[in-house]
Amino acid sequence: MSAAAEIHPAVGARLVYKQFPPITRHTLALYCGASGDHNPMHVDLDFARAAGFPDVFAHGMLVMAYLGQALTDAVPPAAIRAFSVRFAAITGLGAELTCEGHVAELIAGKDERRARLALTTTDQNGEVKLAGDAIIVL
Amino acid sequence: MVDQSAVGRQFPPVVAQVEPGRLRYFCNTLGESNPVYRDAGAAQAAGYAALPVPPTYLFCLEMMDAPDPFAFLTALDIDLARVLHGEQRFTYHAPVVVGDTLTFKPRITGVTDKKGGAMTLIVVEAEVTNQHGVHVADTARTIVVRNVVTS
Numbered sequence: 001m002s003a004a005a006e007i008h009p010a011v012g013a014r015l016v017y018k019q020f021p022p023i024t025r026h027t028l029a030l031y032c033g034a035s036g037d038h039n040p041m042h043v044d045l046d047f048a049r050a051a052g053f054p055d056v057f058a059h060g061m062l063v064m065a066y067l068g069q070a071l072t073d074a075v076p077p078a079a080i081r082a083f084s085v086r087f088a089a090i091t092g093l094g095a096e097l098t099c100e101g102h103v104a105e106l107i108a109g110k111d112e113r114r115a116r117l118a119l120t121t122t123d124q125n126g127e128v129k130l131a132g133d134a135i136i137v138l
Numbered sequence: 139m140v141d142q143s144a145v146g147r148q149f150p151p152v153v154a155q156v157e158p159g160r161l162r163y164f165c166n167t168l169g170e171s172n173p174v175y176r177d178a179g180a181a182q183a184a185g186y187a188a189l190p191v192p193p194t195y196l197f198c199l200e201m202m203d204a205p206d207p208f209a210f211l212t213a214l215d216i217d218l219a220r221v222l223h224g225e226q227r228f229t230y231h232a233p234v235v236v237g238d239t240l241t242f243k244p245r246i247t248g249v250t251d252k253k254g255g256a257m258t259l260i261v262v263e264a265e266v267t268n269q270h271g272v273h274v275a276d277t278a279r280t281i282v283v284r285n286v287v288t289s
Contacts, residue, residue: 020169027167034160036169036202051219060223061197062168068193069170076184077174082228083193084278124188 001058004020010136015117016101018070023058023095058091063129067121070099075136081114085132096124101134113138139285140214140258144246149210149262152242154203156191161236164195181235188235196228196266196277200242210244210262215282224259227281232274239269247278258283 011017020086037059038136040047048056071080091097103119115138121130165175173180174190181189189198190197201207208218234240248261259280 016205030167031164034164035198036200036204036207037191038207041219061194061226064226065164065168065192065194069168069172072172072174072193077190077193078185078233080193081231082229086225087223087235089224125189 005099006032009106009115010047011103011106013103014075014100015103015121016099017075018066018099020066020097020099023062023091023097024108025056025093026057027058028062028093029058031065035065036057037117043083053090055093057093058090058095060078060087060130063087063091063097063121064132067099067119067132069129071101071117073117074101075117075134077106080134081137082135083132084134085119088128088131089111090138091123094127097121097129098123104133105138139255140216140249140260140283142249144249145258146246147213148245149213149242149245150194152204152244154199154240154242156199156234156236156238158189158236159266160202161189161191161195164192164198168192177256186233186235188237191234191236193228193230194226196234196275197226199240200244200264200277210246214260220284222282222284223279224282225278227278229276230274231276232268232272234266234274235269237257238274240274241267243267248280256285258285258286264280 022095032043042059045071099121103115105116107114117134119132172185242264244264247263250259263278263279268274
């Protein structure tokens with residue numbers, strides 16, 4: 001795997017880009033087990049309706065996991081210092097997610113050069129589901 | 139309703155095991171094919187002692203090995219059906235790899251009312267250390283509680 005030191009991005013450069021297949025009920029059931037998040041909101045239609053939602057919807061952390069996957073396709077995991085998101089909208093069944101990250105800022109540290117990436121996850125209609133940041137070592 | 143008096147409240151530590159089978163299931167669920175998470179040789183070539191975990195997996199480890207992952211909601215008298223995830227942050231200090239035993243120490247660091255009390259934002263931060271006492275990460279989750287508004 002390439003060393004993080006080989007990355008020399010410019011501000012504005014797109015470093016992260018990945019598209020994911022539509023989210024299915026099966027995905028949500030598997031993620032319920034894989035993540036330990038057994039909140040019935042994401043797998044039990046009756047529970048979701050009783051809570052006032054029209055259907056089950058994706059775990060926020062499933063959507064963040066996809067964004068993390070897109071991130072570490074582009075940046076070695078060891079180069080990530082911080083990763084944060086705001087969950088901007090609920091991600092429903094059938095959502096086809098696109099994850100992107102652009103270099104927002106170059107940060108001159110005393111020990112290492114860092115960059116802040118501005119990250120987004122949007123669906124097929126362009127609605128922003130997650131907006132966040134990663135701090136990476138260059 | 140949760141108020142400022144909850145800030146500073148601590149919850150029992152959660153001890154979590156980074157197990158290879160569970161990590162593989164997580165990767166399969168997400169279609170994660172990056173060899174660094176799957177192949178011991180690729181992980182070693184990248185400088186890891188064993189397979190590292192993906193960036194959000196710490197959240198899963200804490201939930202999987204907590205005796206009751208929603209205990210903090212019960213303790214605060216919050217209905218799970220009224221909770222949404224608002225924000226999530228991870229800060230990484232050292233690698234987490236298969237075979238590690240992690241200890242999460244969660245505590246409430248913020249309570250904020252929004253929209254005239256219609257929503258309450260609660261921030262739960264956790265310090266994460268490994269079996270060698272190394273501080274490997276910090277996590278912070280903001281949960282949004284949709285309060286029952288009585289007229």
